[in-house]
Amino acid sequence: MKFPRILPCLLALVVLTTAVPASAFERVGDRKILVFAGRQEVPTIDPSIKYDWSIRMMQQALYDGLVKYVGNPPEIQPWLAERWETSADAKTWTFHLVKNARFHNGDPVTAEAVRWSFARTLKLNQGPAWMLSDFLKEDGIKVVNEHTIQFTLAQPYAAFLSFVPWWYVMNPKQVLANEQGGDLGQKWLTDNEAGSGPFKIKRWQQGVLYEIEAVDSYWKGWPSKDHVGGVILKLVRESAAQRAALLRGEADIVEGLTADDYDVVAKTPGIVVPNYPGMTTFGLKMNTQKAPTNDANLRKAVAYAFDYDSLLKIYNGNAVLQTSVLPQAMRGHIAVPGFPKQDLARAKEFLAKSAYASGNVELEYVYVQGLEEERKMGLVLIDNLGKLNIKVKMVPLTWPNMVARAAKVETSPDLLAVFATPVSSDPDAVAYWYHKNSWGKYYGSSFYTNPDVWGLIERARTLAKWDERAPLYADIQKRIVADMPEVFGMLANRRWGMRDHVKGFVFSPVRLTGEVDLYPLAIVTK
């Protein structure tokens, strides 16, 4: 019987010859609708309640802030505020609003709406509230006139402006009209919006897709005549399915492919892969308060034994190694002299100085279950530290369990694989991870202790002049590296798979992983 033997060959031939050519974006009437296949849901779009990359991508599309992050390196540009000034002590910030901004229902965007929105976020004390709540109190927000708002901080805070882009302005009238039981509109704003942004909601099918449509009369206008007529964020949870959706033309943009998949789709005609170094740092946080990693020499031995180049290999070269505590794209970054790189001889020197001179110790490496890159890093650790006679026990944990372990000195592991993204371009956003107040958070799992460094961090954030702040941040970076509370790793590149008819993409490293600014996007067909 010959037929069954040639059956697989015939099948393969059919598959290869009948591959469906990629189609394009969706059209609804004369509107070109961009389809974004994302893995993460948008459980709420309330700007006062929560943010992550998918939530913020939609918030940014539906709402406006006083200012906005644009470009690489990220710059703060005027948005609802056409200009602003600050007092010499960085305590008083005054913003002058544009006069033509309108909410989607036609109401003007006023200083009172700004005051109410900031006060609401402070009152609910969720989502972005932590960014400013130590400095800004409700009574510190003053409406000067219809188009001028003034913030008087409880104490000077130089980084204030760098967090303002994430505080979106809501229409109080619309929100209060939909208030339920004094909830300040929380229930309603979960899947409704009261913004003035370039898009408004069209469909909101929780767990399936979220569709927004362009506001043609957007008060700020559109950067391109070919701007997208709308965006559908469709949930595609499997990276293999995302890849398939992109290749088949069912999606115009995808995020979250594996490193290998990005390389494959980048070679496919009609697909481009924007590839930029981000600000998400990857490090192996070491518990500095508990043996054996409370021994600084052991920590240094680990840091010098680690093969940093393997991090680049894991990401197929799409990453850059850290040269300091702060990411390279961040203001104030310096390449710290003597920053650790693999040097087995130095590693052995440090080990000899430690209480574990002969090694003979086991370190627990905790990473996120299912995250293949972190698992590979664990294997590299086993290999590298084996040369120092240090054993590594790999422990995969789910994210909640990992966060729970990182919350206490007693349970925080010897080595914790941590990706952390700063939410602002100000160095305070990262420096503060090493302050005592960050203990208990996953990025504070080193329980780093150095009162001198804490003092410098506290002082640097209160100074108004950058010239005075910059040397402090340089000092902070050097001191933290000298204490080696972690193996400072790399900054993985941010990548998206994108059909080549999508134009106008603007990368900004301060955006969260996967997040895209939808406003400048256009669809241009040949």
Next chain:
Amino acid sequence: MLFGLLCLTFAISHLVPGDPARLAAGPDASEAMVQTVRARYGLDRPLGVQFVRYLQGLAAGDLGESLRSRNTVRADLARYFPNTFELVTLALLLAVVVGIPLGMLSAVYKDTWIDHWSRVVSVSGVALPAFWLGLMLQLLIALHLGWLPLGGRLGITATPPEPITHLLLVDALLRGQWSTFADAVRHAVLPVVTLCFPALASIMLVNRAEMLETLQQDYIKTARAQGFSSFRVVTRYALRNAMIPTLSMIGLRYGWMLGGTILVETVFDWPGIGLYAVNAAVSSDFQPIMGVTLLVGLNFMLANVVVDLAYGWLDPRIRRPSAT
């Protein structure tokens, strides 16, 4: 039984490490913000008090609120369960419609090519992981051949019908939206086939084994000797008796499929309770977990009641009171 299930789920979901309030508040949240969330959802109360409050709410039909979705669990389940129900019901129907005849044929034509091929199908169904099978079907049928969509319940620009039963296929039919119905069917084919395959295999295997045993019984030989057609003997006498263990398997499978759709739902982006439960579990969002457990448990019990009733229908001896 359900109360026991609730106690167990509550205990397990609270014993595992993880701070739901911290996860809900976000990674950057200050301790004060975490406390705000904790107080709002009553997570600052002792466990016993939390459980009693949960039971009180349950008695009033309140399944609590999800920290992740910010919706009531009841509303979330109403949104996601019908999708899972449709998926599982269609997959099980397909498994029954194909698996029982296949098992029957396999037994009747034992050791022939029909039997061999049927066993290949059944062994494959048991051995192939649903996740892998789903991805392969997606790759071949959807990506390369383009015959069916990759995932989801409807085309990206399609509008679902106004809900009547909240079952998409049924609502599309009731509303007379034929194109929506056809679109929904096209989207359902791959997930249904993927989910159905393991169930089909086990139904077929059990049915084959029972049929083989039944076909050796004296009453079957008697029926044949009396000149009844082979078709009648097999379908009317043998199959009916062989169906009782098969029915048990169907009941078990239904419960298992309801609770085990997560992989298929993930691959095909099917917005069902499997995905909902897993998202809740990874966020330590325990009230949705309790809600899903309760719902699946309830459905499993109902399925068993239906199976018990079907036993009586298949075998009149079961519904008769035993002689004393």
